[in-house]
Amino acid sequence: MNKEILKILENDARTSPEQIATMTGISPKEVTNLIKQAEKERVILKYKTMINWDKVGNEQVSALIEVKVTPQRDAGFDSIAERIYRFPQARTVYLLSGAYDLLVLVTGKTMHEVADFVSQKLAPLEGVQGTVTHFMLKRYKEDGEIIEEKEETKRQQVVL
Amino acid sequence: MPANPGKYHISQRANQLSPSGIRKFFDLLASIEGVISLGVGEPDFATPWHISEAAIYSLEKGMTMYTSNSGMPELRQELSSHLRNNFSLEYDPASELLITVGVSEALDLAMRALINPGDEVIIPDPCYVAYGSCVILAEGVPVMVPTHQENNFELNAEDVEARITPKTRAILIGYPANPTGAVMSREHLSQIAEVARRHGLMVISDEIYAKLVYGVEHTSVASLPGMKENTVLLGGFSKAYAMTGWRIGYAAAPREIIAAMTKIHQYTMMCVPTMAQYAAIEALKSGEDDVAEMVEDYNRRRLVIVKGLCEIGLSCFEPKGAFYAFPSIKSTGMTSEEFAERLLTEEKVAVVPGSAFGQCGEGYVRCCYATSLAEIEESLSRMKRFIAKYG
Known part of the structure; x- marks a missing residue:
């Protein structure tokens, strides 16, 4: 996979295949194909827009939840992590080393x-030993x- | 000598300097709002934070005293390693390096240390605006050598040799070049070096854009066989590390020349601001990744602007260095100043008339692509409209 194309898109997802072609010297058609392939292989996961919701008075509440869990035989942390990340409220889920196991970013109104x-959902899950909410x-x-x-x-507007 | 010396009897030295040939254009620019400027000869990045932070820390620690005239020993040591690693140059940090207030000061010092009244200095045309004036301030005589688009604005050794007289003392070059973006190939640079050696001339080489090259390698004149003895290398941090406002650069040259330059420096400048020296140390120690990232970014914009200019009908040679494109506007029949003025008033895009950089810049405009891609594209579409009207 062409990393330069990925870098350009990561910086600005709206960069057109024609523009990318000019910047990389790869033909526009080839660029389009490479992007399609990256989407198919889930190298490119999705295209989204970063929005500063605070600016439009659409405040939302976010919290980082430390979750301590009991790993399960055969599945380790993966199955409990999945139980958690299937909830749409959990925006981000990481497995960490250290004092606790999972870090979950939760947002709500x-x-x-x-x-x-x-x-009601997270703490009572089987295998969850405890949570700390920040x-x-x-x-x-x-x-x-x-x-x-x-x-x-x-x-300055002009510097020689 | 002006007819009216004026109330304050300004010195002949100052009077003889020509004010910028494009004053009128600057005034016009100041009067118009909403301009997209391709006229700024500096990076659009802020200084990488770790570099600024190192300077802030030095201030917090109270490192606000004078330093050694030559620059902090640690900085010269780092610079020496940097020159070795990047350009295969060997300079003794104790005696062959001088930290200066940008290349600007280094250039002035080099001229004053090497040029006697009446000595001739050969300079490519077009070139950075300060070259001729620095020679004149040292009471030397600038001798311009035309360079041309057909030769990618490289300086031709035969053209140089044709202008050598018994009074010629030095050749002053700046590649990668402002305003053209030209780079000297190793081969052509070697030919210039050969001429300099044969005639016993110094080469004063302004290599401020050395790190900003695209798909080619920068050759430092001083790295060519036998040339260290005949070269005053000038460099700086402004362009590569996005540090224009810090005002810090350096000169690297044989001991005797650095000693002479240091004498002038100690009486005129004392030393470079201490915080800027701390920033420079950090830049040299861990700024390489930032430079690489910025170069990658400039390169993308370079490709976009050059392709765009060619597509709208302005012939533009491919600049391999710095961050300028230098398209020909001859097809419009306008002078470069006329072109820049009309483009500014009619489409609100600022470019710099090539004539500001010498006679051979006439018929060209300098477009700096150190600005956002969105602005580059918008300015290209405005220029397209403009060219369609007059091209």
């Missing part, structure tokens, strides 16, 4: 909604993007 999910207070940076408005850089 209200604190109540998130708390309910944790107490509500998110502020997002500074996400996926490499600084969320606060960038100060405009004051470049």
Whole structure:
């Protein structure tokens, strides 16, 4: 798989095959084929847009939940992880080394909604030994993007 | 000498410098809003954070005193390794390197250290705007050698040799070049070096864009056989590490020349701002990945702008270095200044008239592609409209 194409798309998913062709020297047709193949092989998972929901007054509540679980014979952590990640409320699920096992990012409309999910769905799951919930207070940076408005850089208009 | 010396009796030295030939264009630019500028000769990236952070830390620790005139020993040591690893150059950090306030200061020092009144300095045309003036400030005489699009704006050794007189002292070159984006091939550079050696001339080589090359290797003049003794190498951090505002560069040259330059430097500049030196150390120690990433990014934009310019009917040779494209606008019948002015007023795109960089820049405009891809594409579509009207 052509990594340069992936890098360009990761940076801006709207870059057209023609533009990518100019940047890489690969023909537009070949670029289109390579992208299709990457989608098929799930190298490219999906195309999405990063939105700063706070700006449109559409506040949502997020929490990071530490989950301590008992690994299961044959399946290890995978089956309990799956039980958790099948819930749409769990936006991100990682297995970690250290003091706890799974880290789950949960989002909801209200604190109540998130708390309910944790107490009624997550914590009672068989194999879950305990949870610690951290509500998110502020997002500074996400996926490499600084969320606060960038100060405009004051470049001179012409420098010789 | 101007007819009216004015109230303050400004020195002849200052008076003889020509104000920028395109003052009118600058004034016009300042009066228009919403301009997309391809006129900025600097990176659009902010300095990589770890570099800025190193300088901030130095301030927090109170590292705010003067340093050695030549620059901090640690910086010169790192620079020495950097020159060895990147360009196969051997310079003694204790005696053959001088840290300067950008290449600008280094250039001025080199001229003042090497040029006697009346000495001639050979310079390619078009070239960076300061070259001629620095020679004049040292009371030397700039001798321009035309370079042409047909030869990819490389300096031709025969053309250089034809202009050598008993007064010729040095050849001043800057490749990769501002404004053309041209790179000197190793072969052609060797020919220039050979001429310099044969005639006992110094080569003053401004290699500020050395790290910004695309698909070719940069050859440093000083790395050519026998050339270290005949070269003053000027370099800096501004372009590669996106550090233009830090004002830090260096000169590398034989001991005797560095000693002479250091004398002038110590009386005029003392030393380079200490925080900038800390930033530079960090840049040299762990800035290579940032440079590689930025170069990759510039390269994509370079390919887009060159293809775009050619598609709208402006012939443009492929620039292999720096971050400039230098298309010919001769097909429009306009002068480069006229072209830039009309493009600015009619389509709000700022490019720099090639004539600002010398006579041979007439008929061309400099388009800097160190700006976002979206802006490049928008400016291309505006230029397309403009060319359709006048081309």
